[in-house]
Amino acid sequence: KWYEGFAGVCCNGESKHRADFKEPHELCEVWEEDTEKEKINMLEKNRNNFSYWFHKVKNCGIKVPESVVIEVPEMVQRSFWCYDSGLPEKEWNKNIDDFLEKNVIKIFDKNPILFCKNATFSNKFSFKNCISRKDNIKNNIMEINYAALLLGAGGLEEIVLREVIPCDKFKTPCIYEGMPLQSEFRVFYDFDSKKILYIENYWNYEYCIKSMHNATDKIIFEHERVRLERDYEKYKGEVLKIVSEKMKEVELIGNWSVDILLDEKGNFWLIDMALAENSVYWDKRKANGCI
Numbered sequence: 001k002w003y004e005g006f007a008g009v010c011c012n013g014e015s016k017h018r019a020d021f022k023e024p025h026e027l028c029e030v031w032e033e034d035t036e037k038e039k040i041n042m043l044e045k046n047r048n049n050f051s052y053w054f055h056k057v058k059n060c061g062i063k064v065p066e067s068v069v070i071e072v073p074e075m076v077q078r079s080f081w082c083y084d085s086g087l088p089e090k091e092w093n094k095n096i097d098d099f100l101e102k103n104v105i106k107i108f109d110k111n112p113i114l115f116c117k118n119a120t121f122s123n124k125f126s127f128k129n130c131i132s133r134k135d136n137i138k139n140n141i142m143e144i145n146y147a148a149l150l151l152g153a154g155g156l157e158e159i160v161l162r163e164v165i166p167c168d169k170f171k172t173p174c175i176y177e178g179m180p181l182q183s184e185f186r187v188f189y190d191f192d193s194k195k196i197l198y199i200e201n202y203w204n205y206e207y208c209i210k211s212m213h214n215a216t217d218k219i220i221f222e223h224e225r226v227r228l229e230r231d232y233e234k235y236k237g238e239v240l241k242i243v244s245e246k247m248k249e250v251e252l253i254g255n256w257s258v259d260i261l262l263d264e265k266g267n268f269w270l271i272d273m274a275l276a277e278n279s280v281y282w283d284k285r286k287a288n289g290c291i
Contacts, residue, residue: 046119049120050160067162068160070107079092100137113131116131121151123147126177127177166264167264171264181220182264187240188276188287189257191253201236256276257272257281
């Protein structure tokens with residue numbers, strides 16, 4: 001008795017609609033009820049979703065970029081599969097266009113340039129697709145979702161538009177097609193015991209250099225290595241103190257990564273979070289104090 005919401009298919013062999021693409025509200029007598037409780041259960045299954053954790057930390061006392069979350073209906077999610085959606089090209093294009101026009105475009109009236117991601121994925125390695133305006137938001141979110149599908153990252157159920165953290169690109173060099181290479185810290189935090197497990201330099205040289213394939217990115221990263229490592233050593237104590245103080249009242253459970261960015265003016269921003277087990281640099285032995 002189930003409906004596969006991501007692809008939009010009835011998977012119940014007893015249903016007359018089995019194997020059909022159906023809308024979630026088109027319930028038949030042998031499907032489970034589409035209740036608010038079920039929506040909550042689905043959200044709990046992916047606690048990495050931006051909408052799950054952001055409202056829990058946005059007033060914690062650490063600066064966060066102003067953010068808007070737009071829930072994406074099942075049919076529009078399916079349309080992001082484009083030619084693999086099972087829909088005619090004209091139909092999936094119209095579904096996306098209509099949804100963006102009704103729910104997303106107007107948000108740019110207040111801020112003409114915004115950072116775009118989906119519920120779990122931003123594809124920072126192609127940062128040009130993250131910085132969005134009215135005229136390129138469709139292309140950008142389609143590129144982000146396409147990459148998410150290829151990598152199995154998911155997240156199509158939400159579009160997230162965020163304030164762009166100010167940065168002078170003449171002062172701070174960029175990698176990954178336009179991403180300012182600002183110092184970042186990844187703190188692993190246990191919300192059950194309310195304690196910090198450990199901290200890592202987000203721009204760990206040995207890890208990051210291996211994943212860089214663009215020659216220019218490598219040259220810039222090599223050049224900025226000293227600055228990034230100096231900032232990490234200089235500010236990690238302050239970052240630990242801030243996270244330790246501000247996370248105490250946050251109502252999450254389990255182990256999480258908390259990403260802190262240091263901007264050019266010396267401000268700390270909480271820019272991202274994820275379950276520790278899904279985060280780069282997570283090491284159970286280190287968390288348990290074994291190494």
